[in-house]
Structure formats: structure tokens, C-alpha cells
Amino acid sequence: MLRRRELLAYLVGAGTAGTILVGPYTLRLVAGEIYMPGRAIPVAPVVLLPILWGIWNLIWARRHPHVSIGVWGSLFGFLGASGINAYLALAGIWFPAAVLLVAFLPVVYWLLWRLVIGPLNEALGVEGDRS
Amino acid sequence: MRTLGLIRRGTPTRPHDLWTRLHARLHEADDVVRVSLPALGWREAVALGTALGIVALVPDPLGFLVASGIL
Numbered sequence: 001m002l003r004r005r006e007l008l009a010y011l012v013g014a015g016t017a018g019t020i021l022v023g024p025y026t027l028r029l030v031a032g033e034i035y036m037p038g039r040a041i042p043v044a045p046v047v048l049l050p051i052l053w054g055i056w057n058l059i060w061a062r063r064h065p066h067v068s069i070g071v072w073g074s075l076f077g078f079l080g081a082s083g084i085n086a087y088l089a090l091a092g093i094w095f096p097a098a099v100l101l102v103a104f105l106p107v108v109y110w111l112l113w114r115l116v117i118g119p120l121n122e123a124l125g126v127e128g129d130r131s
Numbered sequence: 132m133r134t135l136g137l138i139r140r141g142t143p144t145r146p147h148d149l150w151t152r153l154h155a156r157l158h159e160a161d162d163v164v165r166v167s168l169p170a171l172g173w174r175e176a177v178a179l180g181t182a183l184g185i186v187a188l189v190p191d192p193l194g195f196l197v198a199s200g201i202l
Contacts, residue, residue, distance in 0.1 A: 024201065031193040046201075084201075097195050104185045105201075107178050115168060115175070123166040 006061045009126045013057030016116055018050040052076075057117060061126050069121065073113020077106035 024046065056076045065072060081101040088094040121127050189195040 027193075028197060031197045034193070097189050100185050100189065100195070101201075104182060107182045107185075111175065111178050111182070119166045119168050123164045 003062075005126055006058050008124050009061035009121065010054040010058040012054075012117060012120045012124060012126060014050040014054030016112075016120065017053035020112070021046065021049060052080075053117075057121070057126075061121070068114070069118035070110045070114030073117060074106035074110035076113075077109030078102065080109070081105040 053076075056072075060069065060072050067075075081104070084101055084105075085094065085098050088098055186192045186195070
């Protein structure tokens with residue numbers, strides 16, 4: 001059974017990621033042409049990001065983990081960075097600097113979840129009774 | 132005729148203000164959402180500095196982000 005609060009949580013996560021993705025997509029087109037002309041850009045499944053963000057926020061609303069929303073987001077970033085590294089390795093296009101993602105993505109996600117998802121969750125009543 | 136008059140008087144008049152009531156209900160449900168951002172402090176500054184520092188550390192920042200699949 002899906003509660004209203006959980007559905008709202010999904011929509012907050014998916015909507016935020018979907019909106020933010022406009023930036024990376026635009027930059028990707030430009031940067032791909034400049035930095036990797038004629039080469040195939042690794043296709044990370046970024047199109048799945050809104051769905052994954054939505055599900056992660058839904059789990060937050062349902063499970064009430066005893067961590068802050070920022071830490072919850074950074075944990076997701078860590079899993080994402082590890083997944084990207086695994087994907088690059090499996091695809092045979094891994095490079096040493098990719099390890100930095102494991103530090104970079106959690107920090108960026110901490111900021112985004114603390115400054116965007118958290119306030120939206122609170123404003124729309126997703127947080128509910130967290131006692 | 133007298134009976135009919137009694138019936139008419141006994142039946143409550145149909146509300147003619149449904150549209151007004153609907154408007155009022157919609158207005159009630161459409162309340163203002165107040166989004167309050169947390170105060171920006173040293174933790175946010177450190178996080179932003181770390182993220183920018185990592186990107187600056189890489190010799191080819193955009194290439195790094197593109198090749199990583201973030202962009």
C-alpha cells in the first residue's frame with residue numbers, strides 16, 4: 001500500500017532530479033563535442049536518475065532512517081559513484097580519476113539533498129511524524 | 132393546491148451557489164507552500180569547496196565528468 005506521503009516523496013525526488021538533469025544534459029552535449037570529438041561518450045544510465053531519486057526519497061519517507069536527509073542523499077551518491085566505477089570497469093573504459101567520483105558524488109548529493117530535497121519534503125509534508 | 136404549496140414549502144430550495152462553493156473549496160485546498168531553506172553555514176561551504184576542489188584537482192575537469200558519465 002502506497003501512502004500519499006510516500007507518493008509525494010517519490011514525486012519530489014523524481015521532479016527535482018528531472019529538473020536538475022537539464023543542466024548536465026546541456027553541458028554533456030557541449031563538453032562531449034569539445035573533449036571527446038568523434039568518440040562515443042560512455043552512456044551512463046542518467047535517464048534513470050529521476051526514477052532512482054524518487055525511489056530513494058520514497059524509501060526515506062517510508063523507513064524513517066535515523067540519519068539526516070543530507071547524509072541519506074550522500075549515501076545514495078556513494079552507491080551511485082561505486083556503481084559508475086563498476087560500470088566503467090565492466091565496460092573496459094575505467095580510468096584512474098574515476099575513483100575521485102567516490103568522494104565527489106556524495107558531497108554534491110549531500111548539498112542537493114540538504115538544500116533542495118529536504119526543504120521540499122518539509123514544505124509538502126513528506127517528513128510527517130518522524131518520532 | 133394547498134397540499135402542493137405545503138410540499139413546496141417543506142422542500143428545501145436547491146442551492147444555487149455551487150460554483151461559488153466549489154471556488155471556495157478549491158481556494159482552501161490551494162494553500163501557499165512555504166519552502167524554508169536551511170541556513171548556509173560552514174558545512175555547506177566545506178562541501179562546496181570539496182566538490183570544486185576535486186573538480187579542480189583533475190587535469191581535465193569536463194572530460195572527467197563526461198567520461199564518468201555524470202555529464
